[in-house]
Amino acid sequence: MNKLARVIRFSFTSQMRNKSFIISTVILSIIVAAVICIPTVINLFNKDDTDGVEQPGQEPQEEDVVVIVDLDGILFNGTEEISAALPGFSWRLENDTPENLAARIEENEIIAAAIVRDDMNVDVLYFLSLNIFVQNPAELLESYLQNTHRAKMLDAYGVSGEDAVKFFEMPAVSVVPVGMQYLIGQTQSLVFILLLYMTLLTCGVLVSTSVGQEKSSRAMEVLITTAKPEALIFGKIIGVGLAGLAQMTVVILSGVLSYWLNRGALAQYNIDVFFDIPPSTAVFAFVFFVLGFFFYAMIFGAIGSLVSRIEDLNSAQGPIMLFTVAGFLVAIYGQLYGFADSLFYKVCSYIPFTSPYVMMARISGEPNIPAAEIWASLAVLLAAVLLTGWLSAKIYRVGVLMYGKKPSMKELIKATRQM
């Protein structure tokens, strides 16, 4: 136990002092903080824009021109009303043919034209802009014409102004979202899945690299005479895992801090509800996280002990990386594309390679998940952790002194039996 503690301590401190580890932690924290700051930055720019327009004495920009062809003044009369209906545009009455007007729009001389044929038929030509921030003049003209027609008709039927208002009054409807649990749970589980995925990838690689370095630097031969292989590999996994968790904590703290700093700008997105996690869910999340981490870390550690050179590590990690990514994708797609209630998803919540992701997603996403299912999945995962732990220690014991070519599965089984 004493030796385990020493291996943990040494692995942890040497990981924490590793320069590339420190640099990656800083970079990750900056990226997270930057993403959270985006709404504030956008607000900042928007504010600048409006400030610019409101400043007195500034020359108005050249406005787009709308041409109206209504020689008899059937629909367009009253200068003020037309100007009010076309904010940001200037307009003039002209007499021109539709063909000419279309040509002028194409040449960017004017932006739109309304040609009144009679009181019930108006043609509108306009330049379609794909910029969503530009007001569509055709829509403005359409609503102006609707209002004018309505006013004319009310007038014709002798409805007074006061009565007219009543026609258009609507009952007050206050909309309160109540049934949002599923979406919130889903988002929480997405965040959890992402967090687990990132931890597994970074810490898993850290564990196998660390073991691989011990082997390739030949420090292993002395180590192996000093302590039991279990103490060496578990100490390494726990030590490096703690360092990885410390990294995660720093990144999350950076996120929380920048959230707090930007809470004004973020208030509109109403994301507070996502932090409202039920305690039982939080506990399960933690347990699945830790067990999932150990399950994968054991395998990563054993893989690290099999390579002779650190350059071979990437290819050796390939298969387990695939499992890590597959578990992540199954969990994510199940949530996003709605097969979270399928049998496949349920089965995945028991397989140790996917269960840390999928079961967690189910716990936060499915309000009525039977407790028995959670405990069963947890038991399977725990058993798998113990099994991989035992197996990894064996493989590690044999692998660390096998130099040269990567041992085949057959050789490995034979060697583990001999130990």
Place this chain on the structure above:
Amino acid sequence: MKLEVRGLKKSFGEKVVLDGVSFACESGVATGLLGRNGAGKTTAIRSVLGIISRDGGEVLLDGNPLPSYYEPIGYLPEERGLYPKIKVSEQLTYFATLRGMKPRQARAALDKWLERLEMTEYRDKNFETLSKGNQQKIQLAAALLHDPDIIILDEPFSGLDPVNALLLKSVVLELIAEGKLLVFSSHQMNFVEEFCQEVIMIHEGHLVLQGSLSQIKRSYDRDRAFVRLRRSEADIAADLRVEGVLDVKPHNGGFLLELDKEDRCQGILKALMDKNHDIDDFHLVELSLGDIFIQKAGVAL
């Protein structure tokens, strides 16, 4: 303390590396483990330490099986290397604490050994920044820091310059004087000859030679003498053929005399002196450990 190895067997696949090797080493005596490259020296050491499993045989310490992860053992592996990106002081204390030392004791021992090995200035340097010879000294420190009773050094002299080899030699002599049980493997006969009282030679998985070095040497023929005269021209050779000399061959600026039987040197020296030759050098030619090694192990040489 007595470390006893009985009937050690180890095969890798079809290849038999050790085929029933037995030997014993005692405290206060340096034992040299000799053999050609690939003779099985490192395999023998690894099997004794339990780094690799034994196919047969046992290792006893004072009559009892050597416990696994026995703490008072210092081991310098043949494959050199420690953690490249970690400070010398950190990894040395780590290894010492894994060998059962308290951190405070380990730090004190660290200072002592760094000073003894003239490595104090590298205390806070990363291991990878050190030269190869210095890295080796640090590894030696890692093997000795926890004041072990049993010290096993696999090829300790390879890669050391003459000054460092001398330093290591003095350290080894100190350890022997302190009564440590010391085993080291080597194929460099001159070092073994200089301070190993006992030698064990392995060849193709078998023990071919074992015993005290002086006895082994004495067991070989002592029937040659070397003589160098002030005037050592070739024509004088015939003059050296006194009674008891079978043959005279020029050798190293002098002559090698083959004697008809052992222990005739006195008479021959006297006969040569009677002939009034100016004798610069006259000595009995003993086989060096290197010669014995080549005889026993160097079939192809």
